[in-house]
Amino acid sequence: MTPARTPAAGMLLIHGAWQGSWAWDAWLPELAARGWRARTVDLPGNGANPARDAGLEVSLQIYVDALTEALAAFDAPVVVVAHSGAGVPASQLAEVLPERIACLVYVAGMMLPSGMGYAELVDASAAEVPNAGGIAPYLQWRDEGSSSVVPPEAALEIFLHDCPPEAARQAAAKLTPQQESGRALVTTLSAARFGCVPRIYVEALRDRSVLLPLQRKMQALVPGAIVRSIDCGHVPQLARPAELAALVCDTLGGIGIAPSSPAACSAAPASAAASPHSFTTGTSS
Template identity: 30%
Template sequence: MSAGSTPMIFVHGYWHGSWCWSEVIARVAAMGRPAVAVDMAGHGLRADRPQCLTRRPFAPEAVATEVSPVAGVDLDQAGDLLVSQIREIGQGRPVTVIAHSMGGTVLTRAAQLVPELVAHAVYLTAFMPPSDVPGIACVQMPENAGELVAPSFRADPAAIGALRLDLASDDPAYRQQLRDAFFGDVDPAVADAALGLLTPDAPAGIALGATTLTRDGWGSVPRTYVTCARDMAVRPALQKKFISDADAAFPDNPTSVVALDSSHSPFLSMPGQVADIVAKLG
């Protein structure tokens, strides 16, 4: 199989779904590349929404207390699901996987489990944690200071088992904070449409899980990191730390780096550039 015909699988991040890749997929397909976006465990068509955000009359206190219906979803499940998607789409042949944000932890797990089936791992401003470090620990690192996602949580993740956003809120300041966190350079109409498609609960278990990385596993897979200079969810300093930590752990397989001057969601603000980047990879 030539590099140009290697299937490409796109994995979204927390709260999003396969829908967020539609503009990129269209452009990649126009280049003649086989590509598909998948839903991560607990997201998209696999999501289950809490009742508190839509129940009437509305009970504001329930937003902070209702246990999430996706509280049981963890990194093991998410990684196994992605492995099954890789097997199904690749039909036993290697695929290129592009992951965004917390989807990077799931890509890392899958690549460690089946490195022979991942031709290239692409992290688009994604979490790429070191061995045995959970994604949530990276969120809390000093390099991620100033991020706007955690301040948007409307419940204690430890209490409800999820990272909850109040997507039904009519508070203009809160909604602007969500736009700034995820869609800073996205057309306002598109950003509002995207907010309407987000899932309110992201399973905390995915961020709490960690993967032990080995030289013959994840460390053997070619990888590219696409940095986003104006990201307010995964801060640029944390992106650089992911790259330097990976290169220190696996110096014989250094990370290729591509830079974008974008916010957290370049698949919406500059889909053509994202498509051009991934189409050039194996």
């Protein structure tokens, strides 16, 4: 049976730690070619807006507030795409505003259960998953451990090893300091709100940062997502943008979610509701 069509006003793309809206540049043309309007966001504290970020201590609530503001640019529910650590604020956004989200898409993302931080998952997995810490051993710490930076050589080895070489070098050079208060995040989620939003999880099979065993542990802890695989490293939107776009758009189409008219994006929010689905959230162990 063909699923009922759910029109989405577009996609909101959320970057991960140490990154910015530029992280999606290679993917935007692929989405546009498939009829999707996409809006990127620079999360507070990433340095893109020095006036806004001066003296700011970021938090999960500050991230959710910024994403709520970004949603206001759309007049109907949207598909929220979260890369890597952006999965945590994306999940909390779905808890706060489930009616504004047509689907959550995690791209090698942190799809964690309520009350569990990613460091807790890594610590619990370290004995059985070699190199579970991913980028953590390579980080350089600043301001008495309150922020970190990723050395370019480590970014090329862990994040960008299979991306086009020149694009990888440019991306590594753009990484900015990341406040630890914006990385060590823990959600508060419920089955009634977060759990009613459809989810897609795109696992990156050659990921050296969020390793595949950890991606699959999160899928088990937060069941209900449609899982798709892409044979690349941590940044599919740069390593294989066309393949990722086809994978995501085809999967959305398979559950009836399609882009609405290109004129659907406006300056004011609306209260249209997403289609109900029955999903459950996991609990931390």
